[in-house]
Amino acid sequence: MLARRVRLVSQGAAIGLVVLLFALLAWSLVSDEGGALAAGSAAPDFTLERLDESGELTLSSLRGQAVVLNFWASWCIPCRDEAPVLEELWRERREDGLVVVGLDAKDFRRDALGFAERFGLTFPLVFDGPGDTVSPYGVTGFPETFVIDREGKVVDVLVGAVDGDEERARLRRAVDEALEP
Amino acid sequence: MTARGLCAIAAASLCALAVATAAGAADPPNAADLEAKLVCPVCETTLDQSNAPVAERMKLYIRERIAAGDSEREITDALVAEFGPGVVASPPKGGFGLLAWLLPIVAVAGGAVAVWLLVRTWARSRPPAAGERPLDPDLERRVDEELARFDG
Numbered sequence: 001m002l003a004r005r006v007r008l009v010s011q012g013a014a015i016g017l018v019v020l021l022f023a024l025l026a027w028s029l030v031s032d033e034g035g036a037l038a039a040g041s042a043a044p045d046f047t048l049e050r051l052d053e054s055g056e057l058t059l060s061s062l063r064g065q066a067v068v069l070n071f072w073a074s075w076c077i078p079c080r081d082e083a084p085v086l087e088e089l090w091r092e093r094r095e096d097g098l099v100v101v102g103l104d105a106k107d108f109r110r111d112a113l114g115f116a117e118r119f120g121l122t123f124p125l126v127f128d129g130p131g132d133t134v135s136p137y138g139v140t141g142f143p144e145t146f147v148i149d150r151e152g153k154v155v156d157v158l159v160g161a162v163d164g165d166e167e168r169a170r171l172r173r174a175v176d177e178a179l180e181p
Numbered sequence: 182m183t184a185r186g187l188c189a190i191a192a193a194s195l196c197a198l199a200v201a202t203a204a205g206a207a208d209p210p211n212a213a214d215l216e217a218k219l220v221c222p223v224c225e226t227t228l229d230q231s232n233a234p235v236a237e238r239m240k241l242y243i244r245e246r247i248a249a250g251d252s253e254r255e256i257t258d259a260l261v262a263e264f265g266p267g268v269v270a271s272p273p274k275g276g277f278g279l280l281a282w283l284l285p286i287v288a289v290a291g292g293a294v295a296v297w298l299l300v301r302t303w304a305r306s307r308p309p310a311a312g313e314r315p316l317d318p319d320l321e322r323r324v325d326e327e328l329a330r331f332d333g
Contacts, residue, residue, distance in 0.1 A: 129264045130264055
């Protein structure tokens with residue numbers, strides 16, 4: 001009688017363990033999927049330490065302005081080609097209500113500041129060393145740029161460096177759309 | 182050997198141990214050891230298994246800090262301050278990370294208890310072996326007769 005009960009409990013525990021492992025596997029597969037945020041979805045909010053000055057920056061505090069959110073790192077080679085393009089865009093369109101935000105992730109602060117100085121970046125920079133924002137945005141590599149409208153919705157996602165004519169034109173179109181009242 | 186002699190030997194041993202401990206603590210950390218304990222934030226393997234640009238930069242940083250005289254703890258803390266607690270390959274021994282240390286012990290202990298219960302149950306429910314059962318008197322008598330015939 002006791003043997004039967006022990007056997008049943010053992011079998012139940014084994015089946016339960018297998019089910020749990022399958023559930024974990026399924027969850028990890030689902031959570032790894034996705035890629036970058038789709039256009040039209042809400043940009044996940046964040047509050048991050050400022051790199052270019054003291055304090056923090058919260059994305060939602062920029063509501064009402066269009067935002068070009070650029071994920072980068074100092075060790076990322078294509079980011080070097082893209083940095084002057086973003087700086088130029090910031091200088092040209094900031095009066096229209098555009099904010100370029102450089103989000104430095106998985107990097108050393110010191111290296112990021114050196115990068116900003118080297119390329120004369122004057123737009124707001126935030127630091128996310130652990131890369132906690134990478135997953136909510138579905139960023140798969142650096143650089144990646146999200147154009148966000150005044151309502152906080154993603155207008156376009158540019159994967160890879162915005163350095164060629166085609167990518168620049170696409171970025172400008174998306175910024176125009178994001179700036180629409 | 183006198184009590185005084187024993188005390189002298191004990192004191193000398195303690196001094197030697199203290200010196201050895203101090204020397205060990207002063208040893209500079211080993212870069213390879215640290216690279217095996219820290220994780221590349223991009224590829225999420227240990228640094229010694231990664232050649233990602235950020236991993237290479239972290240390896241350089243480790244060597245710079247070792248050359249500057251930092252301890253293993255100081256270097257690890259500095260990297261955690263930059264990249265967060267996930268940069269350490271082993272989970273923290275506190276908070277939620279403590280579960281990762283405790284669960285294997287609980288699992289092994291639970292497994293041992295389960296095996297013990299099973300073995301005990303099987304041992305109790307096992308039917309007695311044929312040799313343990315008393316022989317039928319008639320059969321025993323016949324066996325005795327046969328054996329006596331062989332002996333005779």
